[in-house]
Amino acid sequence: MSEGNASCGGQFLIASPYLTDGFFFRSVVLxxxxxxxxxxxxxxxxxxxxxxxxxxxxxxxxxxxxxxxEEASENEADSAERIFVGGPVEGPLxxxxxxxxxGDPCQRNDSAEGSSSAADSSGISATVHDNPAEAFGxxxxxxxxxxxxxxxxxxxxxxxxxxxxxxxxxxxxxxxxGPGQLDRELNDGxxxxxxxxxxxxxxxxDDIWERLVKKCGHRIMSDLTGDQAVRDVDGSxxxxxx
Numbered sequence: 001m002s003e004g005n006a007s008c009g010g011q012f013l014i015a016s017p018y019l020t021d022g023f024f025f026r027s028v029v030l031x032x033x034x035x036x037x038x039x040x041x042x043x044x045x046x047x048x049x050x051x052x053x054x055x056x057x058x059x060x061x062x063x064x065x066x067x068x069x070e071e072a073s074e075n076e077a078d079s080a081e082r083i084f085v086g087g088p089v090e091g092p093l094x095x096x097x098x099x100x101x102x103g104d105p106c107q108r109n110d111s112a113e114g115s116s117s118a119a120d121s122s123g124i125s126a127t128v129h130d131n132p133a134e135a136f137g138x139x140x141x142x143x144x145x146x147x148x149x150x151x152x153x154x155x156x157x158x159x160x161x162x163x164x165x166x167x168x169x170x171x172x173x174x175x176x177x178g179p180g181q182l183d184r185e186l187n188d189g190x191x192x193x194x195x196x197x198x199x200x201x202x203x204x205x206d207d208i209w210e211r212l213v214k215k216c217g218h219r220i221m222s223d224l225t226g227d228q229a230v231r232d233v234d235g236s237x238x239x240x241x242x
Contacts, residue, residue, distance in 0.1 A: 008034040010108035010147050012200070013041065014212045016191040023088050026209045029175055030096070030196055032150055039177040042086030042094065042150075044169065044201055046207045050083045050163070052170040055093065056161050077203050080204035087175030094154045095160050096199060097168040103151025103159070106196070147196040168201040192216045 013029040015021075015092065024043075031041040049067055067085070095103070138213055149155070160168045177185070185191060200208055 003094045007050065008039065008186075008193055010106050010196055012194045012196045013182075013208065014194060014216060016190055016192055017213070019190045024175075028200070028208050028212060029087075029191075030106060030148065030201060032104075036078070036179060038179050039182040041175045042084075042096065043087075043175060044084060044096070044171075045206070046085040047082040047204075047232060048172065051081045052083050052161065053081060054171075055083065056158055058115045066210050083173045086171040086173050089174050091172070093157060093175045094150055094152050094171045094174070095125075095157050095168055096148050096150055096171060097166050098148060098178055098202070099160065099166050100146065100149065102156050103149045103153065104163050105146030106148045106150055107146045108195075119242065147198055148201050167198070169202055169204075174222060 002208075005205065008031040011031055013031060015024050015027045027043045028045045029041040029043050031039060034041045037151050056067075083093070096106075099104075151160075157170070186193070192213070194212060200212065
């Protein structure tokens with residue numbers, strides 16, 4: 001992470017319409033970590049061919065291959081059963097989920113001005129506030145602002161597969177960037193950055209990229225026009241990408 005760029009941890013990287021990389025074309029990446037040493041994330045909208053129920057009922061030695069599904073379209077029920085392909089870097093089977101405390105948090109790295117924050121892998125963060133009434137400031141401890149949680153532990157995977165109250169997306173492989181690499185791609189306009197939201201993370205639909213690009217377009221236009229409303233004929237932003 002360079003000094004000119006804020007951390008993208010806990011946010012979405014949305015492939016720019018101009019990004020033509022074969023794997024990342026029209027992809028949405030949830031950034032898990034973005035630090036000076038590099039960045040790590042998982043693509044959330046690339047369903048593979050393996051189904052997680054089949055993999056989790058076989059031996060732990062059986063590793064899913066999950067090439068990206070070639071079907072032009074598929075219904076959401078079928079897509080939800082698939083293991084998503086999180087990136088071009090080979091890695092273990094992972095579970096993105098919304099049960100706090102299981103695994104590591106995908107935490108937003110932003111913090112309020114005048115305070116400093118540090119979080120550990122349990123998802124608990126401690127924030128030191130500048131407080132003129134206290135010689136050493138004041139401390140507050142709270143759950144980290146995690147948009148999702150990530151685990152590769154096999155016991156966790158099986159537990160989550162049987163939790164009816166959990167929203168889970170199983171992912172194989174991941175996306176990684178070396179020191180400064182993601183910052184260069186951001187500066188070159190390869191990615192749009194947007195706050196991550198749990199509804200999009202766990203959505204099994206195939207139109208996540210289009211919807212997030214439209215939302216980014218509305219936000220950009222609103223920033224340019226101030227309070228003036230941004231409208232088009234059918235109520236959606238025309239990205240010109242049809």
